[in-house]
Amino acid sequence: MRKLIALFFLIMFVIGTDTFLISPLIPTLQNMFDVPTEKAGWMMGSYTLGSAAFALISGPLSDGWDRKKVLVGGLVCFAISTALCGFAVDFWTMVLFRLLAGVSAAFTAPQVWAAVPTLFPPARIGKALGVVYAGLAMSQAFGVPIGSLLASIRWSVPFWAIGLFALALAAAVAIYVPAMKPRQSQGAPSSIFRRYVPLLQSGKARGTYLAYFCVHLGSSATFAFLGKWMADRFHLAVDETGYVIIFLGLGNLLGSLMSASVIKALNPLRTMAAGMAILAAAYVALPHVTTASIAAGAYFFIFLVLGILFPLMVTIMNGLNPTIRGTISSLSTSTMNAATTCGAWVAGTLYATFNGYSAIGIFAAISLACSLLVFVFSGVLSTQAATAEAKAGQ
Incomplete structure (x- = not known):
């Protein structure tokens, strides 16, 4: 089991690193490919677009x-498409290869989230998901510095390194991961998109995904303009902002490792309620801190709480319907990417309109409050709390 946890951790780490890798390289690639600023973002957005669109297909297929x-x-396709990014000769080939990498990631990451509840006993699922999510947190903390360091050798080296590492992980999966053949229930839908029907018909499922969207909407809005706020308020350079991101990622990592213990101590309902309330207050207060050091500490704390909550949300979603976990995981990936896109757009509008970060903090707090209300009224948290109490009483 430890080998599986380590392997899934590394898969999420390499996917997360590839996601964040393009950010520090945009200025270099923009100059090299002679791309205007308004188009340069597509070298990042094409990856998210591919992942969001094909996640809706990959989940039902994998089930x-x-x-x-x-x-x-x-993983093999992800390795090839990411390595090809290192051979891009112009803007459009880079966009194409990033799109293919995103499509490949859409077939990869959801399998990890769905595999954990399949391969691990119920008592270990929460802890395993926390460790796997820590892989994403680690990539967020160290993906940008690692990418920048390798890019100092040559801009293409990070893409080749990730490609080779992903290929090695594919070989490890082939050797160590057992087969996970589909669980077919009687009358299970055979059509790809009909697999979404049980989720669409379930009030708990609709509420869970709406709440998940709101969480990512608020947190993505604040993250999208973190760099600009740091530069405007504290006059930090790009590399100095990178150190803040490291604190952010470390908080996320610590929170994900603590998640199972905190949920066991408080139960899912109390964990979610306390976490959302704390986050809402923190986001409102964040824009008013007086130094960059305090801001870094605040982000560490905020993402520590988020690191505790996200594995709980993944557990809740995977428990909605055990026969279509791939569909569930893929829909959560698309929901997250859609919320990230909307959050960045809203944040830009708010920052420009109100000339600052305070409006974004208030927007994030409102989004989290809405998420908590939806979680509570959907009834899914009460079900999770009752299940936890029943296990504790056994």
Whole structure:
């Protein structure tokens, strides 16, 4: 089991690193490919677009196939498409290869989230998900510095390194991960998109995804303009802002490792309620801190709380319907990417309109309050709390 946890951790780390990698390289690639600023963002956005669009297809497909084979195939394609980014000769080839990398990631990451509840006993699922989510947190903390360091050798080296590492992970999955053939329930829908029907018909599922969207909407809005706010308020350079991002990622990592213990101590309902309330207050207060050091500490604390809550949300979503976990994980990926896109757009509008970060902090607080209300009224948290109490009483 430890080998599986380590392997899934590394898969999420490499996918997360690839996601964040392009950010510090945009100025270099923009100059090299002679791309105007308004178009340069597509070298990042094409990856998210590919992941969001194809996640809706990859999940239902994987629920009807051996999940191990989908994971191996996704990693191989991810390795090739990411390595090809290092051979891009102009803006459009880079956009194409980033799009293909995003599509490959859409077939890879959801299999990891769906594999954990399949391969691990119920008592260990929460802890395992926390460790796997820590892989994303680690990539957020160290993906940008690692990418920048490798890019100092040559801009293409980070893409080649990630490609080779992903290929090695594909080989490890083929060797160590057992087959995960589909669980077919009687009368299970065979059509790809009909697999979403049970989720669309369930009030708890609709509420869970709406709440998940609101969480990412608020947190993405604040993250999108972190760099600009740091530069405007504290006059930090790009590399100095990178140190703040490291604190942010470390908080996320610590929170994800603490998640299972905190949820066990408080139960899911209390954990979510306390976490959302704390985050809402923190986001409102954040724009008013007086030094960059305090801001870094505040972000560490905020993402520590988010690191505790996100594995709980993944657990809740995976428990909605055990027969379509790939569909569930893929829909959560698309929901997250859609919220990230909307959050960045809203943040830009608010920052420009109100000339500052305070409006973004208030927007994030409102988004989190809405998320908590939806979680509570959907009833899914009460179900999770009752399940936790029943396990504790056994």
